Amino acid sequence: MERKKNYFAGPSVMPVEVLEKLKEDMVDFKGQGLSMIEASHRGGMFEEMYDQCLALFRELLGISDEYDVYFLGGGATLQFTMIPMNFLRPGSVADYIRSGTWSNKAADDAEKLGKVNYYYDGKANNYSSLPDPKTVKPSENSSYLYLCSNETIGGIEWQDFPDTGSVPLIGDMSSDIFSRPIPVDSFSMIYGGVQKNLGPAGATFIIMKKSLLEKQNSNLTAYMDYKLHSKNKGLYNTPPVFSIWAVKLVLEWIKANGGTEGMLKRAIEKSSIIYDTIDNSSFFRSPVDAAYRSRMNIVFRLPNEELEAKFVEESKKEGMLGLKGHRSVGGLRASIYNALPVEDVVALAQFMKEFERKNG
Amino acid sequence: MERKKNYFAGPSVMPVEVLEKLKEDMVDFKGQGLSMIEASHRGGMFEEMYDQCLALFRELLGISDEYDVYFLGGGATLQFTMIPMNFLRPGSVADYIRSGTWSNKAADDAEKLGKVNYYYDGKANNYSSLPDPKTVKPSENSSYLYLCSNETIGGIEWQDFPDTGSVPLIGDMSSDIFSRPIPVDSFSMIYGGVQKNLGPAGATFIIMKKSLLEKQNSNLTAYMDYKLHSKNKGLYNTPPVFSIWAVKLVLEWIKANGGTEGMLKRAIEKSSIIYDTIDNSSFFRSPVDAAYRSRMNIVFRLPNEELEAKFVEESKKEGMLGLKGHRSVGGLRASIYNALPVEDVVALAQFMKEFERKNG
Ligand SMILES: Cc1ncc(COP(=O)(O)O)c(C=O)c1O
Ligand SMILES: Cc1ncc(COP(=O)(O)O)c(C=O)c1O
Ligand SMILES: [Mg+2]
Ligand SMILES: [Mg+2]
Ligand SMILES: [Mg+2]
Ligand SMILES: [Mg+2]
Known part of the structure; x- marks a missing residue:
């Protein structure tokens, strides 16, 4: 087989070793007589694999017990809704840094759900630059400050992150997660679609500081409710099994590669x-x-x-x-x-x- | 390989022929030099496959042009939120038939977002029965009437469906879609997770009557907005590629089996x-x-x-x-x-x- 050279922005290239492993176990997972995608998500071979996936995810990013880690469905775009729904408190404001397509989309959704403040809007420079992180200060009474660590379309990436003090920092890391060590402790929430560095489209990773959940809005419906998802490590409802299985294999590949x-x-x-x-x-x-x-x-x-x-x-x-x-x-x-x-x-x-x- | 006998409620057994095909093409899709899960969702081999999947879905269920058909992520549970958010009009009421775990969960979410009326609650009979469809009448000023066609946990299934006249009928068919012909025209919306009869967990099918979209609430964020998804046939954001690919193969298997x-x-x-x-x-x-x-x-x-x-x-x-x-x-x-x-x-x-x- 002649592999294409794959510069897609996501869904995107996978390690060929991972594809080979998926292939090998697709019909019969490790001789267990069924495929991973045929197994119940309650216990058994799925949950064993899932727990290994989450443990490896934590290990590789150095995530402390102050955070919950799990996967959801719906893509990163669904998080544009869920974040303000959970954390933009009535009477408060959320700071969004408009740095390109993806942070702008997140900000536009937040505006529909509450008051939004723009510390920075890259429109004047055609979204070709970012603010100096040292100068970034959240507004008074801010519910959180939001940024996108890597604008996949504009091609700009935060190299260091702002210190937002007691104001929660939330980051969309869809397109650069696992491309470098990250200072998880600077963030109250990090999330992203897995379909760039982590695996096949269909899952969204959530890294949630437990203390942020204390500031959650009330009266949320089930799927919108991060606390419910935390309590169930993402298994409140049926998870995107295949994507998670593949992510686990990609994490093993990342570990094996340093x-x-x-x-x-x-x-x-x-x-x-x-x-x-x-x-x-x-x-x-x-x-x-x-x-x-x-x-x-x-x-x-x-x-x-x-x-x-x-x-x-x-x-x-x-x-x-x-x-x-x-x-x-x-x-x-x-x-x-x-x-x-x-x-x-x-x-x-x-x-x-x-x-x-x-x-x- | 000795296949297990798989009576899981979902994720659940797949046709072994479909698993074999997924295996065969996992590393290199039809000699194109990349896996289906590595392909961009914009055009090319993914969209060709997706369009075939949607066409087959329509053909097998006999869905007319009055409906849009597409897939989302987030599972059927996310729809429990999206349905009232889109269609439960302020000042109106939504009728829910409480027939067991799944319709009850949907109703509980709707109650958080508006006024809900229970035409029927199976609690008295421990959710062991259903109302006679002929007797079901939506309340005056109803935004829609909601039912679950097959309660996966309780094991009860509607054999015929109520005639709700001009009130939109919405059905969760997660666990019996494609197990029988269905009178699509009686419904304004049918949806469900694919992880029972259709394929691997991670995708939700949506069958949406275009005229229902005219009654949509305003000020919806992007992912919550069915009109936006209809306009983009589910490709507003990155779709769950693998699940869709597998569903396409399952649909071919269904067609080949009558x-x-x-x-x-x-x-x-x-x-x-x-x-x-x-x-x-x-x-x-x-x-x-x-x-x-x-x-x-x-x-x-x-x-x-x-x-x-x-x-x-x-x-x-x-x-x-x-x-x-x-x-x-x-x-x-x-x-x-x-x-x-x-x-x-x-x-x-x-x-x-x-x-x-x-x-x-
Ligand atoms: C940085 C970033 N955020 C969010 C998204 C949206 O992700 P999804 O398509 O999973 O909703 C993308 C998609 O490419 C992205 O690159
Ligand atoms: C009838 C029915 N509706 C909804 C759901 C919830 O689906 P999901 O887990 O995809 O959110 C299920 C799950 O088994 C179900 O059986
Ligand atoms: Mg942006
Ligand atoms: Mg030059
Ligand atoms: Mg129920
Ligand atoms: Mg008997």
């Missing part, structure tokens, strides 16, 4: 190859502030849109998928998540240089 | 084997009204709880999984969904008779 420190090294190595190619040429251009360049989603531009279209076209012929920028911003984007082999990044850099040679 | 008529024949044949065993013995007893017995979830009792525990224990030794009744109601339950082979039902009936012979 954990979050190993992933950071990998991410620096891979992203540098592309950013160097961009910086060492006047043909390619990065539209984002160098201080906040994403190591996961590398956005770049060519001299004009015709050349960009040609780049996408010709890259496909080389078995390279997903290099077209998001339709809302145009340009080009290479998502180079954990599972993307270094060779596929090297191949992209070579293709870029060759394309410049022919078209520059 | 469609909903074939499934009905199968369900009658299989459920009769167990109900006959119960009826022809004074050892086994069905706690539910014979007029509303479920063909999917067969609940039965033994003379005492010790014998019930022994039954579960000994059945496990015979490779039979999931026969313990739900912890909330006790007793025994055999879920015999579409994918469960007839032989596994025959084996259960034989085991029951043998158990009676030894312990009766």
Whole structure:
């Protein structure tokens, strides 16, 4: 089999070793006479696997007992609703940092449910930069401060995080979770869809500080209620079994490859190859502030849109998928998540240089 | 491989042919050089597969153009929130038929969001029966009438549905969808988790009458908004790709096995084997009204709880999984969904008779 080079932004490339394991156990899980996806989520082989998955998740991110960890369904987008519903207290305000498509969508949902304050809106710079974390201060009477650690479409990523004191900090880490160590203790809640660095679409990871639950709004319906989910470690209702099973295998792969420190090294190595190619040429251009360049989603531009279209076209012929920028911003984007082999990044850099040679 | 006999209530048994196909294509989908779970949900191989899945879903249930069909995440439980949020109009009331665990949970969520009326509450008969559909009339000024077509835990199933006139009828068909033809036109919305008759947990099917959307409440956040999901056929955000892929294969299996008529024949044949065993013995007893017995979830009792525990224990030794009744109601339950082979039902009936012979 000739594997495609997969730069999709999510769903995205998986470690081939994980796919092989899923394949091996798909019909008959470890000789138990049924597939993992046929097993009840109450006890037995599912819960054993789930508990191992959660333990590994905690171990690799260094999450203390002050936090609950579990998975939900509905994608990261559902959390845009659940967060303000649970934590934006009537009479209070929530601070949102508008840094691009994903934080903006979260903020727009929050505005429907309560009062929102914008400490920062990147609109003026076309969402190409972020505020200096040291300057970020939540407003008085803030219910929480919300940020997106990596704007998957804009290609900007927080390198350090603000200190919000007693105000809870909430982060969407959909597209850079497990790409580096994170200071979990700075956050009251971290969440994200698993479909970039962690596995197949269908599950959302939730890292919830128990103390935040004390500030929860009342009268929540069942699925909206984080306290209910915490109490049931995400098994209040049927979990997305397959995605969780695959996440567990990806976590094992991450551990075998050096954990979050190993992933950071990998991410620096891979992203540098592309950013160097961009910086060492006047043909390619990065539209984002160098201080906040994403190591996961590398956005770049060519001299004009015709050349960009040609780049996408010709890259496909080389078995390279997903290099077209998001339709809302145009340009080009290479998502180079954990599972993307270094060779596929090297191949992209070579293709870029060759394309410049022919078209520059 | 020796397959277990799988009577789990959901997640539950899958057609082994479908598992084999998932296995075959897990690493490399049809020679395209990547797995289906690595493909972007925007266009390409995912959307082609998704469109085929939706078309087959419509074809097999005979769904007209007056309805949108798509999948969401979050399980059926999330719909307990979304339905009243979208359709329980302020100043109006929603009618819920309380027929057991699942409709009760839906009603309890609705009560948090608006005014709810109970036309029927099965509490008095321990949720062992249902109202005669001919007698069911929605209250004046009703936003909708809600029912659960098959109470998975209680083991009761609507055989015919009420005529609610101009009041929208909404049905949770999580555990009997595709087990029989259904009069879609009687409903304004039908939904359910896929993890019983349709595939692996992680996706929820939505059949939404377009005209119901005109009565939607305003100011909904993105994920809560059925109109937004309809407009995007469920792809407003990242869909649960694997579950959808597997559902598509299950639908093909259903089609190859006679469609909903074939499934009905199968369900009658299989459920009769167990109900006959119960009826022809004074050892086994069905706690539910014979007029509303479920063909999917067969609940039965033994003379005492010790014998019930022994039954579960000994059945496990015979490779039979999931026969313990739900912890909330006790007793025994055999879920015999579409994918469960007839032989596994025959084996259960034989085991029951043998158990009676030894312990009766
Ligand atoms: C940073 C970020 N947040 C949220 C989302 C939305 O996730 P989902 O599609 O799972 O709802 C995405 C999707 O790509 C994302 O990249
Ligand atoms: C009839 C019915 N409705 C709703 C649910 C809840 O579904 P989920 O676990 O997907 O939220 C179930 C689960 O078994 C069910 O059987
Ligand atoms: Mg944004
Ligand atoms: Mg340059
Ligand atoms: Mg109920
Ligand atoms: Mg009897």
